[in-house]
Each structure stands twice: as structure tokens, then as C-alpha cells.
Amino acid sequence: MxxxxxxxxxxxxxxxxxxxxxxxxxxxxxxxxxxxxxxxQGLCEYPLPIPYYRAFWSRAKRHVYGYKDLNKALNEFFKEFPSSYKKREPYNRAANQFLKWYDEKRRWRNEDFxxxxxxxxxxxxxxxxxxxxxxxxxxxxxxxxxxxxxxxxxxxxxxxxxxxxxxxxxxxxxxxxxxxxxxxxxxxxxxxxxxxxxxxxxxxxxxxxxxxxxxxxxxxxxxxxxxxxxxxxxxxxx
Known part of the structure; x- marks a missing residue:
């Protein structure tokens, strides 16, 4: 972009x-x-890799909506795309920070989203x-x-x-x-x-x-x- x-x-x-x-x-x-x-122009591999945050954010939203636990969804994603598992650090950081924010908001409001x-x-x-x-x-x-x-x-x-x-x-x-x-x-x-x-x-x-x-x-x-x-x-x- x-x-x-x-x-x-x-x-x-x-x-x-x-x-x-x-x-x-x-x-x-x-x-x-x-x-x-x-x-x-066919001079390198196409399509280029999707940025990690796209894959992460779609799964984070499903976690909030109650469809699937975020960590479980990411583990399934890594199994499906092993190359992403080798670069899992950005996903782990995003998950830790997201869950920190989400859990804090839920405790503070004491209600479900x-x-x-x-x-x-x-x-x-x-x-x-x-x-x-x-x-x-x-x-x-x-x-x-x-x-x-x-x-x-x-x-x-x-x-x-x-x-x-x-x-x-x-x-x-x-x-x-x-x-x-x-x-x-x-x-x-x-x-x-x-x-x-x-x-x-x-x-x-x-x-x-x-x-x-x-x-x-x-x-x-x-x-x-x-x-x-x-x-x-x-x-x-x-």
C-alpha cells in the first residue's frame, strides 16, 4: 500500500x-x-507474501466475536502455512499485546463483547x-x-x-x-x-x-x- x-x-x-x-x-x-x-513483469515470484497483520487481525476479530480462540486459530494457521511459522515472532507479539488489551477491557467493563x-x-x-x-x-x-x-x-x-x-x-x-x-x-x-x-x-x-x-x-x-x-x-x- x-x-x-x-x-x-x-x-x-x-x-x-x-x-x-x-x-x-x-x-x-x-x-x-x-x-x-x-x-x-514476471521478474520475480508472484504473488508476494501477505503481510502478517492481515492474517493475524482476521483471527483476532473472530476471537472477540467468540468464534474461535486466538491462540488456537494461530496454531492452526501455522500448521496450514509452515513458512509463516518460521516467522512467527510478529504473530506472537501481536497476540500477546492484543490479548493484554482485550482482557483488560473485558475486566474493566465486566461484560461480553x-x-x-x-x-x-x-x-x-x-x-x-x-x-x-x-x-x-x-x-x-x-x-x-x-x-x-x-x-x-x-x-x-x-x-x-x-x-x-x-x-x-x-x-x-x-x-x-x-x-x-x-x-x-x-x-x-x-x-x-x-x-x-x-x-x-x-x-x-x-x-x-x-x-x-x-x-x-x-x-x-x-x-x-x-x-x-x-x-x-x-x-x-x-
């Missing part, structure tokens, strides 16, 4: 990065972008005409509490950087913009790998979120263009 058309989780992760971490992840992104281009099967629709959100932010249905965890209150939780996987409070505010603002017909207190932005979720009760909007995002995103795009040109020069010289 290029930073030119980012999903919400990647955008907020990049927003929260230090400059050094941002350049590191942009380089990785561009390398993957070129690999996809090479694969389409059930699947919210409502059909939510969201409006498209753009950082300018050419740069849409993607909110994907599979990235949401939609739950219903015993009192019929609903929560829409959007996942983010940031291995090194904890999501900043500013980044959390911007994520919640984007969710409000994308879901104009959903009560604002329903939204949570979930930093899975740091077992931390953010809601408007603790991170209230102050009105400058659009300006902050626009300014930071311009810097991200500039860094992307510089690094991409460097890698293009290396490819052409090889």
Missing part, C-alpha cells in the same frame, strides 16, 4: 514516526513497490484530489456491548513507534469525517502492538487536525519522492 494511497493505519503510523523511522519505512515501502512492479453486524458505510476521504485515504472494512472491529452501545475500532500495526496523541486525534477526526452518521463516542483507534486504544473521551479534537495532517503529509510525500528517485537511479545504474 503506497503512501500515495495510504490506509488509515499506515498514514497515522507514518505521522507518528520520527524522521529517522519515517525514512526507514519509506525505503521499505518503495522496495516493496518495485517488487510488485517486477512481479507483474458481541459482533455488531450492522452494515456500516463510510464516505471517501481525501488528502487532496489525488491522495485518497483508504478505510477498509477488514480493518474494523465492530462490537456491541450488553447495553447495546456500539464501538467501531480501527486497527494499526506500528512495530517500533507508539502512536502519538496528535496522531490519535487525527485518526479519530478522519473516522468522524468518514462516518458522519455514527456517534463520535463510538470510535476507537487501536495501536495493536502497544496494547493501546484511543477514544475521544481522552483525546478530544481541538480543531487543527486537518492543518496538522496536511502539513505533515506534505513532508512525508517529499521524503517519499526523494527516496524513490534515489532508488530509481540505483536500478537504472544496475
Amino acid at each position: 503506497s503512501i500515495l494511497r495510504p490506509n488509515l493505519g499506515k498514514l497515522i503510523k507514518f505521522y507518528s514516526h520520527s524522521d529517522k523511522e519515517l525514512i526507514f519505512d519509506i525505503k521499505k515501502d518503495i522496495e516493496l513497490e518495485f517488487k510488485h512492479a517486477d512481479a507483474l 458481541t459482533e455488531d453486524k450492522s452494515k456500516y458505510t463510510f464516505t471517501s476521504f481525501h488528502l487532496g484530489q489525488e491522495n485518497p485515504i483508504k478505510l477498509k472494512n477488514e480493518d474494523f472491529l465492530a462490537i456491541k456491548l450488553n447495553n447495546e452501545q456500539k464501538k467501531i475500532i480501527y486497527s494499526c500495526f506500528s512495530p517500533r513507534t507508539m502512536i502519538s496523541s496528535e496522531g490519535a486525534r487525527i485518526a479519530l477526526w478522519i473516522m468522524q469525517e468518514a462516518f458522519p452518521n455514527v456517534p463520535a463516542n463510538s470510535f476507537r483507534f487501536f495501536d495493536v502492538l502497544h496494547a493501546r486504544s484511543y477514544g475521544l473521551i481522552d483525546y478530544q479534537l481541538i480543531g487543527n487536525e486537518k492543518q496538522l495532517l496536511s502539513s505533515r503529509y506534505k513532508l512525508i510525500l517529499n521524503a517519499y519522492e526523494i527516496e524513490r528517485n534515489k532508488q530509481l537511479e540505483k536500478r537504472e545504474a544496475a
Whole structure:
């Protein structure tokens, strides 16, 4: 997923990065972008491996909905895909942090979470005409509490950087913009790998979120263009 058309989780992760971490992840992104281009031309294996967090998150949601225990589901996944078992550390970390968050929330609320099967629709959100932010249905965890209150939780996987409070505010603002017909207190932005979720009760909007995002995103795009040109020069010289 290029930073030119980012999903919400990647955008907020990049927003929260230090400059050094941002350049590191942009380089990785561009390398993957070129690999996809090479694969389409038959120059390398295709399809490329699915990111671990996709396989993990679908199973984490089923755990919350009561369909299957997360650890059991991951063990079954590793048996089905042995190559993933060799790279199981990211899955283990994600599972430990997710269960830490989930168990804490259940103890605090002392009630079960059930699947919210409502059909939510969201409006498209753009950082300018050419740069849409993607909110994907599979990235949401939609739950219903015993009192019929609903929560829409959007996942983010940031291995090194904890999501900043500013980044959390911007994520919640984007969710409000994308879901104009959903009560604002329903939204949570979930930093899975740091077992931390953010809601408007603790991170209230102050009105400058659009300006902050626009300014930071311009810097991200500039860094992307510089690094991409460097890698293009290396490819052409090889």
C-alpha cells in the first residue's frame, strides 16, 4: 500500500514516526513497490507474501466475536502455512499485546463483547484530489456491548513507534469525517502492538487536525519522492 494511497493505519503510523523511522519505512515501502512492479513483469515470484497483520487481525476479530480462540486459530494457521511459522515472532507479539488489551477491557467493563453486524458505510476521504485515504472494512472491529452501545475500532500495526496523541486525534477526526452518521463516542483507534486504544473521551479534537495532517503529509510525500528517485537511479545504474 503506497503512501500515495495510504490506509488509515499506515498514514497515522507514518505521522507518528520520527524522521529517522519515517525514512526507514519509506525505503521499505518503495522496495516493496518495485517488487510488485517486477512481479507483474514476471521478474520475480508472484504473488508476494501477505503481510502478517492481515492474517493475524482476521483471527483476532473472530476471537472477540467468540468464534474461535486466538491462540488456537494461530496454531492452526501455522500448521496450514509452515513458512509463516518460521516467522512467527510478529504473530506472537501481536497476540500477546492484543490479548493484554482485550482482557483488560473485558475486566474493566465486566461484560461480553458481541459482533455488531450492522452494515456500516463510510464516505471517501481525501488528502487532496489525488491522495485518497483508504478505510477498509477488514480493518474494523465492530462490537456491541450488553447495553447495546456500539464501538467501531480501527486497527494499526506500528512495530517500533507508539502512536502519538496528535496522531490519535487525527485518526479519530478522519473516522468522524468518514462516518458522519455514527456517534463520535463510538470510535476507537487501536495501536495493536502497544496494547493501546484511543477514544475521544481522552483525546478530544481541538480543531487543527486537518492543518496538522496536511502539513505533515506534505513532508512525508517529499521524503517519499526523494527516496524513490534515489532508488530509481540505483536500478537504472544496475
